[in-house]
Amino acid sequence: MRFIRDWRHAVSVLLVGLPLAAGLTPTGAAAAEVNVYTTREPGLIKPLFEAFTKQTGIEVRATFVQQGLAERVAAEGRNSPADLLTEADYGSLINLAERGLIQKIDSPILNTAVPAALRDPDGGWYALSMRARAIWVSKDRVSDQTLTYEGLADPRWKGRVCTRAGQHPYNIGLISRMMVKTGAEATGKWLAGVRANLGRKPGGGDRDVARDILAGICDIGIGNSYYVGLMRSGKGGKNQESWGNAIRVILPTFADDKGSHVDVSGAAVARFAPNKDNAVKLLEFMVGDEAQKIYAEIDYEYPVKEGAKIDPLIAALGKLKIDPEPLTAVAARRKEASQLVDKIGYDN
Numbered sequence: 001m002r003f004i005r006d007w008r009h010a011v012s013v014l015l016v017g018l019p020l021a022a023g024l025t026p027t028g029a030a031a032a033e034v035n036v037y038t039t040r041e042p043g044l045i046k047p048l049f050e051a052f053t054k055q056t057g058i059e060v061r062a063t064f065v066q067q068g069l070a071e072r073v074a075a076e077g078r079n080s081p082a083d084l085l086t087e088a089d090y091g092s093l094i095n096l097a098e099r100g101l102i103q104k105i106d107s108p109i110l111n112t113a114v115p116a117a118l119r120d121p122d123g124g125w126y127a128l129s130m131r132a133r134a135i136w137v138s139k140d141r142v143s144d145q146t147l148t149y150e151g152l153a154d155p156r157w158k159g160r161v162c163t164r165a166g167q168h169p170y171n172i173g174l175i176s177r178m179m180v181k182t183g184a185e186a187t188g189k190w191l192a193g194v195r196a197n198l199g200r201k202p203g204g205g206d207r208d209v210a211r212d213i214l215a216g217i218c219d220i221g222i223g224n225s226y227y228v229g230l231m232r233s234g235k236g237g238k239n240q241e242s243w244g245n246a247i248r249v250i251l252p253t254f255a256d257d258k259g260s261h262v263d264v265s266g267a268a269v270a271r272f273a274p275n276k277d278n279a280v281k282l283l284e285f286m287v288g289d290e291a292q293k294i295y296a297e298i299d300y301e302y303p304v305k306e307g308a309k310i311d312p313l314i315a316a317l318g319k320l321k322i323d324p325e326p327l328t329a330v331a332a333r334r335k336e337a338s339q340l341v342d343k344i345g346y347d348n
């Protein structure tokens with residue numbers, strides 16, 4: 001497959017082996033291909049595309065679009081070469097749908113593999129993997145075994161909480177779900193309570209929360225489950241490994257005890273996909289046992305497909321119970337959640 005790395009049209013091309021020389025089949029016909037625009041890091045998603053090419057002979061041309069994927073596809077319009085669009089969070093997937101940039105597909109394979117709460121009810125986007133928004137605590141200074149998201153506002157945590165920016169989509173997702181479950185007023189009080197507990201200005205990434213717990217700046221924070229695998233595996237270096245080992249991970253629930261907030265990565269077929277059939281094939285491949293296993297192994301996420309293998313570092317975090325509110329209901333509160341973050345000055 002080929003991987004094209006693209007930051008705002010500054011392009012460098014990485015050739016990762018061409019299974020069909022010069023783009024031609026042995027009979028001289030044009031090779032089957034599928035063009036993917038992805039916001040995911042190329043190194044993480046590449047093995048999956050290579051497995052697809054090996055199985056089907058369809059060449060994957062993947063373009064890494066770190067920012068503004070929707071804007072780019074919208075600007076390209078009918079001339080866009082994109083067939084499949086992958087995004088790293090459900091907010092971006094829903095944005096694609098709302099802007100009319102994807103098309104509905106009807107695939108029994110996808111509808112069987114992906115739980116209804118984790119896909120577009122209209123058949124647009126499909127979750128491919130998921131991650132829990134977990135609570136990380138200091139291994140040494142916190143002994144709680146279970147915690148709720150609501151509990152982050154408890155005054156006992158005053159000066160002890162670290163998070164990335166409230167406006168980051170990961171936190172907007174959590175705040176939106178809190179709105180669905182408890183209403184706007186209760187969510188406002190809760191978020192103000194969390195803000196009052198902050199040990200530092202919100203910012204950085206999730207892994208910086210673990211770094212700051214190790215440094216004693218905070219005792220508790222919020223972070224996505226896959227970062228725990230990335231840190232503890234040592235893939236990000238010795239420093240990150242020590243951050244990962246300084247924390248204990250709690251898979252929290254809301255006060256109703258139904259489950260954790262999960263976000264998803266996912267994909268959709270582009271509205272003007274020149275190779276629609278191949279895009280559907282790739283999407284179906286991505287919810288198959290092989291691809292779901294690759295996701296679990298390389299990206300430390302939870303597979304969406306029931307029964308697919310989970311990486312041991314993530315399985316060790318405990319059994320994930322998923323809050324049952326559909327992602328579409330959560331997404332409907334995003335704007336309100338963002339306004340709330342500004343209103344209480346969470347990031348100031």
Ligand SMILES: [Fe+2]
Pocket residue numbers: 224
């Ligand atoms: Fe992330």
